[in-house]
Amino acid sequence: MLHLFKCSLVPALLLALTGVAIGPAQAAVPPAQPAPPAAAGVAQPSAADARDAQKVLDALDSVVRLKIKALPQARSARTLGLEREGSGVLLRGSGLVLTIGYLILEAESITITDNRGKSVPGTIAGYDHATGFGLIRPSIPLLLKGVELGVSGDTAEYDKMIFATYGGKQNATLAMVASRRRFAGYWEYLIEDAIFTVPPRADHSGAALINRDGKLIGIGSLFVMDAVVPNRRAPGNMFVPVDLLKPIMDQLSSNTSTRDALRPWIGLSTQEVDGRLFVLRVQEEGPAEQAGLKTGDIILGIHGEPVSTLEGFYKKLWSLGQAGTPVPLKVLQGSEVREISVQSIKRMDFVKAKPSL
Numbered sequence: 071m072l073h074l075f076k077c078s079l080v081p082a083l084l085l086a087l088t089g090v091a092i093g094p095a096q097a098a099v100p101p102a103q104p105a106p107p108a109a110a111g112v113a114q115p116s117a118a119d120a121r122d123a124q125k126v127l128d129a130l131d132s133v134v135r136l137k138i139k140a141l142p143q144a145r146s147a148r149t150l151g152l153e154r155e156g157s158g159v160l161l162r163g164s165g166l167v168l169t170i171g172y173l174i175l176e177a178e179s180i181t182i183t184d185n186r187g188k189s190v191p192g193t194i195a196g197y198d199h200a201t202g203f204g205l206i207r208p209s210i211p212l213l214l215k216g217v218e219l220g221v222s223g224d225t226a227e228y229d230k231m232i233f234a235t236y237g238g239k240q241n242a243t244l245a246m247v248a249s250r251r252r253f254a255g256y257w258e259y260l261i262e263d264a265i266f267t268v269p270p271r272a273d274h275s276g277a278a279l280i281n282r283d284g285k286l287i288g289i290g291s292l293f294v295m296d297a298v299v300p301n302r303r304a305p306g307n308m309f310v311p312v313d314l315l316k317p318i319m320d321q322l323s324s325n326t327s328t329r330d331a332l333r334p335w336i337g338l339s340t341q342e343v344d345g346r347l348f349v350l351r352v353q354e355e356g357p358a359e360q361a362g363l364k365t366g367d368i369i370l371g372i373h374g375e376p377v378s379t380l381e382g383f384y385k386k387l388w389s390l391g392q393a394g395t396p397v398p399l400k401v402l403q404g405s406e407v408r409e410i411s412v413q414s415i416k417r418m419d420f421v422k423a424k425p426s427l
């Protein structure tokens with residue numbers, strides 16, 4: 071259904087965001103004939119409006135298609151598959167493509183395709199588990215203008231945005247910011263000021279969230295069921311805000327570990343239900359499995375303190391020190407309460423398929 075209204079929406083979308091609709095070029099008026107007068111009461115687009123619209127179009131043109139093949143031994147293949155596809159966006163001035171990191175984790179090959187159908191290979195320039203961002207370096211420069219980073223912190227509820235994937239304006243739709251809030255993921259992931267949008271789209275992986283100035287505000291990560299209010303049904307998407315990229319851009323682009331990437335990781339997927347943390351999955355061969363944790367266990371406490379939320383669990387886990395520190399957990403297994411110590415590691419130390427740089 072989304073594709074049925076994308077094309078017809080674009081002129082209205084650009085009009086709503088920039089004040090001017092972009093369409094086919096108008097035939098030039100012969101010099102001998104005077105230009106027709108403007109219709110009474112109708113505002114004519116200004117030069118500034120045209121420039122704003124062009125910035126939006128340049129940003130849409132900077133969104134590229136990504137095809138990724140993971141290495142056969144990739145541990146991430148179980149959850150992400152060996153073949154992955156999504157979008158990325160060329161960052162102006164850097165020559166790098168920004169995307170959501172899970173697409174490129176343990177990649178064997180990356181193919182970047184622009185909106186003209188030209189494809190070039192790429193390699194991983196950086197991956198950050200803490201924020202979820204991934205950077206790709208094209209093998210040759212992409213002949214695109216690229217997009218500037220906006221200020222995601224200025225984004226507010228009800229702001230109109232463009233949700234853009236590979237395909238230019240034909241794959242751009244109007245999105246509204248439904249909420250801004252902290253997001254805790256079941257895979258040991260927590261970010262501040264995540265951007266939630268409606269209506270939902272399924273092709274969210276690496277999509278670009280672009281504002282009326284043609285600047286990048288966020289990178290698409292997830293389909294969620296509670297975009298407006300936590301735990302209340304309202305389908306939408308979650309975007310990682312670009313403000314999280316700015317402090318780590320230099321490190322990430324040189325594939326240097328960020329401070330948060332060095333925090334302890336134990337390989338647990340947990341879900342918060344009615345004030346309890348249930349273990350959904352234990353990473354095979356990961357620290358938690360080696361320590362004896364199992365699917366269905368309930369995490370009661372960490373380091374002698376009770377926990378009942380993902381946020382509280384992660385903050386306490388990461389406050390224990392850097393990766394390598396023991397993590398003492400209080401766990402309900404069946405009807406027995408057990409004290410289990412898990413030897414934490416760095417997330418990237420667990421990845422079998424290292425990025426080729």
